Amino acid sequence: MSKASGKSVAISPFRSLVIDLLHFCAQTPSVTVDRRMKLAPLVAARQMCSPRPMWTSLFIKAYSIVAAARPDFRRSYMTFPWARFYEHPKNIANINIRRQVDGEDVVLQALIRSPENRKLSELDGLLRHYMEAPVEELPCYRRARRMSMLPWFVRRFVMWATLNIFGRRRCHNFGTFTMSSVSGEGAGILNLMIAGNSMLHYGLLDDQGQLDVRITFDHRVLDGAPAAEALASLESVMLGQILDEVRAIAKAQPPVCLAA
Numbered sequence: 001m002s003k004a005s006g007k008s009v010a011i012s013p014f015r016s017l018v019i020d021l022l023h024f025c026a027q028t029p030s031v032t033v034d035r036r037m038k039l040a041p042l043v044a045a046r047q048m049c050s051p052r053p054m055w056t057s058l059f060i061k062a063y064s065i066v067a068a069a070r071p072d073f074r075r076s077y078m079t080f081p082w083a084r085f086y087e088h089p090k091n092i093a094n095i096n097i098r099r100q101v102d103g104e105d106v107v108l109q110a111l112i113r114s115p116e117n118r119k120l121s122e123l124d125g126l127l128r129h130y131m132e133a134p135v136e137e138l139p140c141y142r143r144a145r146r147m148s149m150l151p152w153f154v155r156r157f158v159m160w161a162t163l164n165i166f167g168r169r170r171c172h173n174f175g176t177f178t179m180s181s182v183s184g185e186g187a188g189i190l191n192l193m194i195a196g197n198s199m200l201h202y203g204l205l206d207d208q209g210q211l212d213v214r215i216t217f218d219h220r221v222l223d224g225a226p227a228a229e230a231l232a233s234l235e236s237v238m239l240g241q242i243l244d245e246v247r248a249i250a251k252a253q254p255p256v257c258l259a260a
Helices: 013-025 039-046 057-068 120-134 139-149 154-163 167-174 224-251
Strands: 032-037 075-078 084-087 094-102 104-113 176-178 198-202 210-218
Touching: 013 104, 013 139, 013 154, 032 224, 039 224, 057 094, 057 120, 057 176, 057 198, 057 224, 075 167, 084 167, 084 224, 094 167, 094 224, 104 139, 120 224, 139 154, 154 167, 210 224
Parallel strands: 094 176, 176 198
Antiparallel strands: 032 210, 075 084, 094 104, 198 210
């Protein structure tokens, strides 16, 4: 009986983009801080809503509120023609969205400007559009597809220039912060590589309404203490402004009539 042999598998255009981005992520000295947040009141309020706001929407808005008050969380480290920080005037959230394209799992980058000024229902609607609309309708898909068709050395030069020269373009293409979570698949990410200022990610809720929330950040831009303070502020916002909005959503919904 002959032995089974392996085979070569071609790298898809979208996977090539991931590899290109990781090439630059590997050059970022990143550090992660975490905080166990006690969110039981928010869990209870969310359960009273129908439909329930997505946790991604809650965290995006809360983190944007924190970052709006902290200019250092909207800064990027630029290297050319001299080392400097570029500070963007507004938040732009970059959310990793998993989609299927021709039978392949791909990650699209959904960009949402000024999430702190949007209602949770609006954020939910935007995220669901990115998650459910035909990929051909999504600008982020079309942009990624065009980029993936370029020769590898052109792709990497464009990425390098965007990340290191043009601060405004960098924020419009990659966001001022990134949001990623695999909690929907029953897991949490512990270690991440980033290309931007910071990435917010979180684990799974336990029976007491607690979960671990993490910020992975560029250590050239931020230190551990400010990142830890931002996590504390994030928990306060989640149990303050976000909780108030979720309770308002639940209160505004018509009562459910039960048949006799």
